[in-house]
Amino acid sequence: MSNTFGSLFRITTFGESHGAGIGVIIDGCPAGVAVDAAHIQAALDRRRPGQSDLTTPRKEADTVHIQSGLFEGVTTGTPISLFIPNADQRSDDYSHIAHAYRASHADYTYDAKYGRRDYRGGGRSSARETAARVAAGAVAAKLLAHFGIETVAYVSAVGEVEVPVGYELLDLSLIDSNLVRCPHPETAALMEARIRAAQAAHDTVGGVITGVARHVPAGLGEPVFDKLPALLGQAMLSINAVKGFEIGSGFEGTKLPGSQHNDEFYTDAVGAVRTRTNHSGGSQGGISNGQDIYFRVAFKPVATLLQPQQTINDQGEAITLVGRGRHDACVLPRAVPIVEAMTQLVLADLLLRARANRV
């Protein structure tokens, strides 16, 4: 197990879908950051199940409790403990999978690795684990705000339905204006229809989330192994269901000739170094260059289907399994705050680490 992420701004998460709850310890947040439960709660509310009829009908209050690390509303430099009690548990929902290996789930691999598993609600492999990341990200965001850094994410594709333009042509204030969290209203409507079609078919659908970080100063990223894209990539690929990550021009950029791909430098009116294009996605040599950081994260379709599937049990016998319970047909809308949180955690860590760059 490795439930710690980050070097100086470091989080450790814990907890299963069922049991007392889930939580996170943030170690290394500098003293002097004003943090309030309402801010964290707002982030959690964007991730929680049961927000709308587009997501799982499972309702989880996901109420955060700040257990340590603050004094009079401000961080003291000591570890911050955030705890989210589990509620609305229905353990009996899961008895049918106690010995089954659901297709494309972690049942088999956990058994293979640990010799046992808590099968209730997926145990530690449950997407519920990401609530702890969102809570920690909300604290990181407060630190980043001291330095003017902003992060945002939105759904840019659901199945084959894609936003036709890049982030820089969108009004990102519209992200929360629809259930899908897509700032392109026409596409959002199509995405919503696509998700409802999957629901109706007792099937699921994947998609892509685009993340953007703005006003990141030049100098963040630690070559050669903790380059900015490398840590962002690790962060995103550690989220359940993520199968791909690309930054800047990504896979499409491999088709451009270098003469078109290169980002020409210039000095702007106020004397700042800028680039005319931004195929680099704000990172050169693994270090932020002051331009917008943007990237795309691929989420596979949800594995739990409300239709029969062939699989095996832990005795190797063929069985037929039908998903039960209350599951999302598409996780993308609820994954937006998770992508934001992981972005915030990476940037907070690199921000603190960059303080050691020079004498």
Added chain:
Amino acid sequence: MSNTFGSLFRITTFGESHGAGIGVIIDGCPAGVAVDAAHIQAALDRRRPGQSDLTTPRKEADTVHIQSGLFEGVTTGTPISLFIPNADQRSDDYSHIAHAYRASHADYTYDAKYGRRDYRGGGRSSARETAARVAAGAVAAKLLAHFGIETVAYVSAVGEVEVPVGYELLDLSLIDSNLVRCPHPETAALMEARIRAAQAAHDTVGGVITGVARHVPAGLGEPVFDKLPALLGQAMLSINAVKGFEIGSGFEGTKLPGSQHNDEFYTDAVGAVRTRTNHSGGSQGGISNGQDIYFRVAFKPVATLLQPQQTINDQGEAITLVGRGRHDACVLPRAVPIVEAMTQLVLADLLLRARANRV
């Protein structure tokens, strides 16, 4: 700076393009692994410049020296030091970029981060740094071989020229049968033509490398942050010029419905747990499931062009720069051993870490 990678099988690299040389310390390789310089050298020879007229005409001997950690040809559990002296240095080639910020290079970001940089040959940001990774990977491969694990990589796209089929339909023994390192001969010929066209145009071209690991036992990968895809992603995105990573079905998989994407489990003739499809790419819940691991890595086109480009110097003044020296028009063929090495390093580390899974 963060020049250490891995938790138990841990490497630390050092060195610049110019200066005494580059190298790597491997700390944590178990005792009892037979290692010889010839094996490491063979890996380095696949990466070194000047292999053919398809790559840079710059010739670097890249001769590895084993400085510690072996006794009578076998690892002792102590740190293994591998050193590759620099040769064929032409420092005067670089005087023109001492104060220039080359487009899409690390010149500006290193200056912004550290306040100074060794501009000769790109200093630490030089692709030459990856030779140390290749050397370390060759040692990791020897460890993996004890457990039957095999890794391989090949060029699957150069610009818009792509291998039309998946890795499982290719004869991977053909990888080194052509200069491009593509096991699909017809496509290899097109790729070679594409690279020569870029050379002729004084331009460059990017592409995609596919990596495959076979016979990886179930159980490798450390949830929740050091999942197998997360560490592979970090590893690949820490390589110069890499802008994207996807595992299994990747970005394309986001367009499939869950009912098609799910990998159905079955028990094979010898009683082993297997999946009928492998959209998961050998990883479920972040842990290897015993199926093939496969992934794709996107390389942007080389930034150094042998044609004039507009940029600025470190005073912010506009200048025109023409790339000099001996540069690849396409790094993909030489990057194949780098992708293999990073795969080997990730798997060696996770293999050792998995020993602590159970009592």
Added chain:
Amino acid sequence: MSNTFGSLFRITTFGESHGAGIGVIIDGCPAGVAVDAAHIQAALDRRRPGQSDLTTPRKEADTVHIQSGLFEGVTTGTPISLFIPNADQRSDDYSHIAHAYRASHADYTYDAKYGRRDYRGGGRSSARETAARVAAGAVAAKLLAHFGIETVAYVSAVGEVEVPVGYELLDLSLIDSNLVRCPHPETAALMEARIRAAQAAHDTVGGVITGVARHVPAGLGEPVFDKLPALLGQAMLSINAVKGFEIGSGFEGTKLPGSQHNDEFYTDAVGAVRTRTNHSGGSQGGISNGQDIYFRVAFKPVATLLQPQQTINDQGEAITLVGRGRHDACVLPRAVPIVEAMTQLVLADLLLRARANRV
């Protein structure tokens, strides 16, 4: 802040003296270890205040809650969260030190480092923090028991009152037979009297705890920086009030000639490698050699006195301060389980790390 200890068996602690509570996340405990709350509670009960009139009259229930990581009473390989709610808080006790820098406390240094501090009960610098270590140590002990490893500690000195013989001549089953936790009854009586004299004088007294680990297999300890004595030393010196650590012959051994200090090897009746003396304290070259590991830990006298003391406030003004509240005149008896816990944590970690020694 650095609230994480260990590499593979890794704990992260959090919490202040006042607030919701304190706790610990154990990440990396292998699956398959039976753990029960009663065992952890028993360890906590040996540390908690108010055990007898020899220690602080402050009573803390210190009830542990297991929040994650177990399924049907057995570890699953996922993070184990242990939480101990704070109770019996009297925040108003501490208003007089809100702006005072108590002598030999952490008030000044926390202010100097973080620019603020939670002054209630010492906040994070409170000895209460060690309860989390004791809880985690109890889990580590369960893992060690799988391998037959035993750890024990006892009070070997209180002020100038010292046990006159080495641990090997004591009946260690007597440790808990008296309030002082000293297995030498005559000395224990003198120690108790010494502590009561300090209480009567409104003063405090320090002392020494001896730790012993038996049946530790040869091979634990990771040269060159994580040698067994080095990690034990870090572990002990991270405990509040500890000012010294010595292993084996320690400071006294520096006075012996090498010819007397060397531990002669021999093969015992069952063919095991043993040493005739054990000045090495069970560690040679930083690695356990199969002999008993023993060491001594120096605790300074408690800094909080129930008598007036001169000091300054955070404005630099001279003030007179009288300790209030309910404090120990001697922490040694209650520190015994803390020393045991840190020993258990170090050995559990090194035990798991040693699995990667050989192919």
Added chain:
Amino acid sequence: MSNTFGSLFRITTFGESHGAGIGVIIDGCPAGVAVDAAHIQAALDRRRPGQSDLTTPRKEADTVHIQSGLFEGVTTGTPISLFIPNADQRSDDYSHIAHAYRASHADYTYDAKYGRRDYRGGGRSSARETAARVAAGAVAAKLLAHFGIETVAYVSAVGEVEVPVGYELLDLSLIDSNLVRCPHPETAALMEARIRAAQAAHDTVGGVITGVARHVPAGLGEPVFDKLPALLGQAMLSINAVKGFEIGSGFEGTKLPGSQHNDEFYTDAVGAVRTRTNHSGGSQGGISNGQDIYFRVAFKPVATLLQPQQTINDQGEAITLVGRGRHDACVLPRAVPIVEAMTQLVLADLLLRARANRV
């Protein structure tokens, strides 16, 4: 193995007594520090064998080569590689111990741990390994000098011969005025006689080194596990032959009542916070308080004796062994720069980490 030390200012050492050489990679030294080989060499010359007839007659040039990380004499933020080739090797000296387990050496434990060892000169367990630490410490010292921090160490005891006063009453400029490196000339003469007596008796003698760090700003040290005394303790106890560490009042301080031990705060003439006594040794709550840091390090007598000793071989058979070669009768004089180096490395790391304390 664990050959990396430090978190932000991080060193990785490698190399055996025999073979190509030993070395160290420093990762994380900030850019902008002027470093020259002569400064490093001077530190190495204080550690090297053959300095005088008081130490081993074995002569090692110990010439340092800077292989990376500097540009025009100044650190660039990239890893600094320092290499010290082995010279004057006489491999045949060691054939007699190929299968012997020397008393109180690491021969047996390395075999037990790794299943094999490089027996030539002790391999990785050789004290020669510490040369790499000294070289790295010299670089750390250059960083510390930017902040006015000074470190020094001296021999305070050889066997039972002890300096009768504390460091604060000594003229520390006299440390290198005699062969023993003791700044109290009368005691130095006695120490020298004590060492010569051991030489004459073909025996060895241990002792104590006192370390002092001055002008360390308040705020260094990371509670709760990386407290300043904890990291210093780990650092010192990772040095070959060290069996004890104490800071401030140490073991003796456990005998003082709290009323005498407490360090009373006051404000000095220039408004700085100071303490009237310094039993704390410059650290309170694990964080530096601006007063002098001082500590004592216990070195056991050298294990290699030039007289016959009983032991066993790797078949468990009893043998008689006589030390050959060129060994120190007392390592203390040569260990002074090692203690300094480890102090410098700890402080450099904590200095950089402290930058993340506050927003």
